[in-house]
Amino acid sequence: MEKQVLRFKVNGDEYEVFIHPKTLLAEVIRDHLGLTGTKRGCETVSCGACTVNVNGKSVKSCSVLAIQCEGMEVTTVEGLEKNGKLSPIQRSFLDHGSYQCGFCTPGMLMSATAFISEAKNPTKEQVKESIEGNICRCTGYNSIVRAIEAVTQGKYKEE
Amino acid sequence: MSFKCPACKKEWPNSKQVARHMFGTGDKAHRGWIESQGYSYIELLLAQTTEPGNKSYEVLAELIEKAQDKL
């Protein structure tokens, strides 16, 4: 199979990469664009560490081919802050201590970001379900849930 | 009343505790002494885990008591 050109936006920037069609989105993000915030923790699309947003939707980047994102807008954890100002969910994570080793954190933040943009007055159960696909081995999830809830309850405004 | 370990001479208040110490140390000197009494160190150890009661401790404690005069 021949390599082909992929043109897409990542964190607001236009990129053009020349890749083999079977390259995963996670591989392009990490290895071609050098954005190592997005992690990988499994080979079976199970852990969620690679979660990014594609056109605003939460996607496990190990489960999609990069070329499937032609013309789309991808947001990774690096794209959440704007000119050094952290997003509401990032600030909420800091206040609630919603991370320990931090390896699952980028994926958690991206799942949360997609959920927050769509959810209206979610219940605690709905918040928990939004991160069901993200494994965390350190925190026990509850501090993450508290952080997401605080944002959906309007306690953090965009700066 | 105190009992000495026949291998290293450390002292303990009763012979069963010397036995415990000998099982626990398990180095050449301690194993060697047990073997010299005609017993297999490993067999005694394994009997303790796999058989009810504390026969291994009792056997070893008796040997230790008998050896006190010679120490």
Add this chain to the structure above:
Amino acid sequence: MSHAKYSVINTHVHNIDGVAKVTGRATYTFDVNLPGMLHGKILRSPHPHAKILSIDTTRALELPGVKIVVTGKDTLGIKQGIWRRYEELCDEQVLPLEKVRYIGEPVAAVAAITEEIAEAALDLIDVEYEVLPAVYEPLEAIKKEAPTIHEGVERNVNVTRHIEWGDVDEAFEEADYIREDWFKCSGQAHMCMETRAAVSSFTPEGKLTCWASTQSAYYTQGLLAGVLGLREGDVRVLAPYVGGGFGGKFELDAAMFCSAVMSMKLFKPVKVVFSREEDFIASKRRTPMFYYVRTGIKKDGTFCARESRMFSNGGAYTGMGATALYLSGFFHSFPYKWRGYRYDGYRVYTNTLPSTSMRGFGAPQAMFCSEQQIDWICADLGLDPFEVRRKNGHTEGYEVPGQAFIASCGLEQCINEIEKWVKSKGKLPANRGIGISSCGFMSGGIFNWFDSPYSFSSAVVTINVDGTVELHVGCQDIGQGSNTTMAIIAAETLGVKVEDIRVHSGDTAHCPADLGAWGSRQTLMAGNAVKMACEDAKKQLLEFAYAEMGINIVYDLDIKDRWVHIVARPERGLKYEELVKKALRAKDGQRIMGRGYYTPHRKGMISPAYSYMMQAVDAEVDPETGKIKIHEVMTAHDCGQPINQLGLIGQLEGAASMALGYAYLEDMPMEDGKLMNPNLVDYKVIKAPEMPEAGIIEIDTYEPEGPYGAKEAGEGLTNPTAAALGNAIYSAMGIQMKELPITPERVLKALREKKEQEAQKK
């Protein structure tokens, strides 16, 4: 003096690595990328026990892009182990020369210009094996006819440990009631989010730099130097951010070893990262244990004697298994006073994945047995489970005979709080129950089996002209927040703010040696070193303040919130930043530096201090499916003085999630030595929707040995949960769960058996 008012300690402080972690700036070994870096992959044994007859690497070397293939023959063949003081326990060649002892054991390693090429090369390595008979269970491995796994080790008995005090037989004579039970505790995978990973770079000066996902940069340095024939000082280990450890990452693993061996031959950086499957099958696991527990008790509830025997499945190598063997038996007596106690522990080699330390270090297994049996005894005798625990519990000033001195102990308050909490729940609906478990845990071990000549913990603090502080420590942040905890202690001691402190850790070239993040040692030991260093620096600073202020000799100065002041008249003083400038000038431009260190001396046989707790688990069982739902976990917890408030909550909730997983979700079933579920689909860790609320009731105590009275928090918290869940199920359904994990199948089986027994009685 407990929980005194502090400026920084036990306040809501953001984790100092937080911004890096929530913005994607935090770089892990997993992310390290160096110019010219090659990718390494490991070929693993498909057999549980086999002689290596030959390894032909010709075809692999011919694959374009492959730079090297190494086997044991390309190494010094040193048998290593973390128990360096005991040669017989250094039993592991990471790349073995003669035989393989478990499925997944490394046999060869390849470095190539891409991961794909390295992976493809593995299939081109021809290994000729002579398959040997294998044995998988300890009770089979000790039989006379069982195959010998390590030459010269009789009956595959790797290590034995014996703990005893009092006259056990006499104490049993005094008992009115004796009960004995057998239990089977499973293993568990550490399942760190970052798998084992290392990048090694050997340069022509003969120096090795190794980025490693490690819990102890110092241990990795020492172990690598030992197996590679290098001086420790010529090995630099960097632990950038570490994606979890939980007890599985302070030994020498194949990522560290193979990347280093290959880099030393190629003079190029080589990166080895375990896949998730490799991480499951080839990094050591929690020790599976078979426990026989016999307990004698008076009818008024006074404990007389306990006698336990334990077999652990050691797997193919020792690892940290010898320590787990001892600690399990030690904590199995906790937190109670026994007139007579005897523990016989045996670790047996088998041809399975080696077992080692994992958060709790043998205590979760020990408590699963002890705390459940206590509840069953209470039921047998009609005694109150709270009262019995209170009656026999450790108290301040107690000495565990010949083992440990308990200086601070909040156990009784913990029991009282949980009793209140449970009573407040009132009567529960059918099939639902609350179970309790208490325990105590160590704050670092006093043992030095690594044979380090260094202080167990050290710290260096340097004050810059603008008052900012460089704090160099050897303790390792693996997510538990030790960087933040040390910054908090430093800020409190120096009288500055956390944001004034920069913590340097995870680099053996820049940081002092520290034994690392295991055994719950860092808050107490590294914390003491940091406190000492900062007190040293503060004393030097205050010398200039005394001279500057010229106050009466009876007055003392201190620094708090960046204000240097007379303690008796705090309005009189000067700004900390001003004092620092003057002190620097007075010292001819030299910065104030303070040094601190800590090694436990004469602190009993185990630990300088012990945390205590009681936990309650509220759980519901579905009698049709056997499925368990955890409603809530509540823990009353004595860690002396909490230091890192957010960190403590995180440790409690995180420990609960891991311990719940151990109790009813995580299993490592093996068939003929092969792990059947080495992936995250089939290995079930707890997910967000299943995680219950986990509350904490803090109990005030002050531990004289700890910095500001602090003790451990985070590992002890994994101890009680499996037992508490078992007790909840017993309370709800009347079934006794003697095997972990408590799966729906096991619940249904127990319910069936109970029904049959009741039918027979009629």
